[in-house]
Amino acid sequence: MDDVLEELAATIRGHGRDSHERAEELVRTALEDETTPEVILESSLVPAMADVGRRFRDREIFVPQVLVSSRAMQAALRVLEPLLTPGAFETRGHVVIGTVKGDVHDIGKNLVAMLLRGSGFVVTDLGINVPMQRFADTIEEVQPEIVGLSALLTTTMMQMESYVEEWVRLGLRGRVKVMVGGAPVTSAFARKIGADAYGRNASDAVDAALALVEAGRGGTAGERTA
Numbered sequence: 001m002d003d004v005l006e007e008l009a010a011t012i013r014g015h016g017r018d019s020h021e022r023a024e025e026l027v028r029t030a031l032e033d034e035t036t037p038e039v040i041l042e043s044s045l046v047p048a049m050a051d052v053g054r055r056f057r058d059r060e061i062f063v064p065q066v067l068v069s070s071r072a073m074q075a076a077l078r079v080l081e082p083l084l085t086p087g088a089f090e091t092r093g094h095v096v097i098g099t100v101k102g103d104v105h106d107i108g109k110n111l112v113a114m115l116l117r118g119s120g121f122v123v124t125d126l127g128i129n130v131p132m133q134r135f136a137d138t139i140e141e142v143q144p145e146i147v148g149l150s151a152l153l154t155t156t157m158m159q160m161e162s163y164v165e166e167w168v169r170l171g172l173r174g175r176v177k178v179m180v181g182g183a184p185v186t187s188a189f190a191r192k193i194g195a196d197a198y199g200r201n202a203s204d205a206v207d208a209a210l211a212l213v214e215a216g217r218g219g220t221a222g223e224r225t226a
C-alpha cells in the first residue's frame, strides 16, 4: 500500500482530534495521485474500520474512540461518494435501504448505498433506527424493486423477521425483493426469515441486487440469493 493510503488507514484507526479533516484531505490527495475510489475503499478504509471493530470487540478501545473513527470514515466516504455515482441515465432499479429500529450503525449501510448508486441503482436511504411502518409507507410511495435491511446488533437483527412478516400481512411482500445484511447476519439467517438475498459486504450486496433485478425480469437469481 502506498504512503498516502497507509496514512489514511492510520488516521481512521487513530483517534486524533481532527482525524475527520485529515481523512478527507488524504482521500483528496490519493485521488490526485490517481488512486481509484475503489482502491481507496478496499485497501485502506474498509480494512482500517475492520481493525477498529476488532479492537472494540477486544476492549482495547471504547465507544468514544469508535465514534472518532466513524466520523473520520464518514468524512472520507463523503468525498468518494460522488465519484462512485454515475449519471441517472442508466437506472438498474430502485432500492430502499435503512438500518432497523433500535440500531444506529450506518457505516456499512452507507457503503452499500454508495456502491449501489455507483452501479446504477436509484437508492432511497431511510437512515438509521427505521421502524417497519416507515419502510412499508416508502414501499407504497416509491415502488422499489428491492428493500435492503441492515442490522449490526444480534438483538436488532431479530426484528428483520417481523418486518418481513408484516409486509406479507400488508400485501407488500409480493411487490418487493428483500435483501438483508450487517455483521451478525448470515445467509442461513436470511433464508430462515424469508429474505430473498443476503450480502456479506457492499460489493456482494451489489451482485445480489443485480441478480434479484435480473431474476425479476425473467432470469435466475443465481447463487447469491439467500
Ligand code: B12
Binding pocket: 046, 049, 050, 052, 053, 054, 056, 057, 058, 063, 066, 067, 070, 102, 103, 104, 105, 106, 107, 108, 109, 111, 112, 147, 148, 149, 150, 151, 152, 153, 154, 155, 179, 180, 181, 182, 183, 184, 198, 199, 200, 201, 202, 203, 204, 205
Ligand atoms: C462503529 C461501531 C459503532 C458506532 C456506530 C457509528 C455509525 N455511525 O455507524 C457506535 C459507537 C455509535 C456504536 C454503538 C454501539 N455499538 Co457498535 N460497533 C461499531 C463497530 C466497531 C464497527 C461497525 C462498522 O461500521 N463496521 C464497518 C462496516 C463497513 O461494516 P459493516 O457494518 O459490517 O457493514 C458491511 C456488511 O455487514 C454489509 N452490510 C451492512 N449492512 C448491509 C445491508 C444490506 C442490505 C446488505 C446486503 C449488506 C450490508 O456490507 C457492509 C459493507 O461491506 C462494530 C464492530 C464490528 N466488527 O462490526 C461494533 C458493534 C456492532 N457494536 C456493538 C455494540 C454492543 C454497540 C453498542 C450497544 C455499544 C454500547 N455499549 O453502547 C452501541 C449500540 C447503539 C445502537 N443502539 O445501535 C457490538 C454488537 C454486539 C452484538 N452481538 O450485538 C459490535 C459487534 C462490537 C462488539 N464486538 O462488541 N457502534
